[in-house]
Amino acid sequence: MISRVLNCILFLSIISLSKGVASDQEPYTSFYVPNKYVQENGFLKEHQNLMHPPQFAKIKEKLPRPEWDARPDVISSYWKAWEMGFSNIKAATPQNGFISPYIDPVFNGNIFMWDCSFMTMFGKYGAHAFHFQGTLDNFYCKQLPDGFICREIYGTSGKNCFEKYDPSSTGPNIMPWAEWEYYLNFNDRKRLEKVFPPLLAYYQWMNLNRTWQDGSYYLSGWGCGMDNQPRLRGNYHREFSHGHMSWIDANMQQILSGKILVSMARELGREADVKDIQKEVDFLSRFVNEKMWNSDKKCYADRFRDGSISGVQTIGAYWALLADVIPADRIKSFVSHLENPTKFKRPHRVPTLSADDPAYVKNGGGYWCGAVWAPTNYMVLRGLSRIGEDKIAFDIGLNHLNNVTQVFQETGTFFENYDPEITKGRCRPGMVGWTGLVPIAVLFEYVFGLRADVPHNTLIWDIRLTDSFGVKQYPFGKDGLLDLYCALRPNGLQKPEITVKSNRDFTLKVIWGGGSEEIAVKAETDE
Structure with a gap:
């Protein structure tokens, strides 16, 4: 008798935990x-x-x-x-x-x-x-x-x-x-x-x-x-x-x-x-x-x-x-x-x-x-x-x-x-x-080769295009906005000539066919 009562209590507890889900989520009873x-x-x-x-x-x-x-x-x-x-x-x-x-x-x-x-x-x-x-x-x-x-x-x-x-x-x-x-x-x-x-x-x-x-x-x-x-x-x-x-x-x-x-x-x-x-x-x-x-x-x-x-x-x-x-x-x-x-x-x-x-x-x-x-x-x-x-x-x-x-x-x-x-x-x-x-x-x-790692305040720019290209208002973090531009190159081995404008400090890792460079970019101010 005690066993049956305990089983009944356990069963009712499971129903309580499951909220008897035969309702809004699914058309069947589920425990x-x-x-x-x-x-x-x-x-x-x-x-x-x-x-x-x-x-x-x-x-x-x-x-x-x-x-x-x-x-x-x-x-x-x-x-x-x-x-x-x-x-x-x-x-x-x-x-x-x-x-x-x-x-x-x-x-x-x-x-x-x-x-x-x-x-x-x-x-x-x-x-x-x-x-x-x-x-x-x-x-x-x-x-x-x-x-x-x-x-x-x-x-x-x-x-x-x-x-x-x-x-x-x-x-x-x-x-x-x-x-x-x-x-x-x-x-x-x-x-x-x-x-x-x-x-x-x-x-x-x-x-x-x-x-x-x-x-x-x-x-x-x-x-x-x-x-x-x-x-x-x-x-x-x-x-x-x-x-x-x-x-x-x-x-x-x-x-x-x-x-x-x-x-x-x-x-x-x-x-x-x-x-x-x-x-x-x-x-x-x-x-x-x-x-x-x-x-x-x-x-x-x-x-x-x-x-x-x-x-x-x-x-x-x-x-x-x-x-x-x-x-x-x-x-x-x-x-x-x-x-x-x-x-x-x-x-x-x-x-x-x-x-x-x-x-x-x-x-x-x-x-x-x-x-x-x-x-x-x-x-x-x-x-x-x-x-x-x-x-x-x-x-x-x-x-x-x-x-x-x-x-x-x-x-x-x-x-x-x-x-x-x-x-x-x-x-x-x-x-x-x-x-x-x-x-x-x-x-x-x-x-374009842009891959962000904002938790480490770093942007990788893997430049493989030889055309001139760029992006304005690139989002970097909650409030960060970057303008990035790369000039035309004769070949992929030549070091790219880049222009970067930012409203926050970050580290830019530039990679190209002939090498790589790490640049500490500083935020521009209105002063």
């Missing part, structure tokens, strides 16, 4: 094991910001102004990307319960974890005009008590689009990366303190609910964001099933996110909160190198249920660059695929599936079966920077920008993805959307 870090999630109690989105014409003067006399086509595509991006900003509504106005992914009216994370990475350059980073707040404010965050949320009702245990319900885990990129550009410690708890709780949910017995991670075609890639074998559904396999991108993303959370904890003095994460990062780093390296293909790949390694070379393997787990003796062979015309060096770089794969769709790219996508290209570029392969990154970035710009000149718009074999946009036109990465972030970071 939660509460995560303590969700209790620190301030976004859950934040009041809605129902402000009307700004109009592009009224805020254009607050945006950075690139200059490149030899390429007016690039400059016009840059401004059009911002115009389209601002036209896609939506207000939060009482019906959806979002707490911040946000940039819409331009897909089906819903918000996506995958898309929105990447959109903030070009949106940071417009932060003086609109707080694009707030787009992610609408995911944090929908976090469930156990740490789960759905990868897709209805824009009308604010409800989750998936039951959380569905293999396609969440992922990829890249929001920590998006927040860290923002931190590098603005040194916004208050935001870092605020996002750390929900990101940590979500990481822990992934660890508890997306791992196999061996500790490796799984997703699905939809969950990894690359819907129809030919990665599963047998009768498993290509888009919706986990296939009982270890997914290479999921494991690398978890390593990356774990490392970033450790870095966040170090900045915030919360190292004790991430001890288990550091252990998992170490374990997963060994796992992917020992069990997910295809020695014949010289590439990281998915691992099947029987322990065999897939021969499919997916762009998803290149999360290894950002995760920074590649042994020195493997880097050259792994990166060489990006320079191989039979694999990833197609006329428009970089296809999402190796061109020598039987499933590669030469005519159009077949969505994720070879098409070129802005988010995965940006991931590759940032990863190449991580390992110091900046020359390859410049070549890929310029090729990508040139192709996207030419399509824009011919059509007046941007597309969801691009043909790897010819200069043509594919699928949804009007995609800004994450394709805004190319005319904005890729232009600034990989063609």
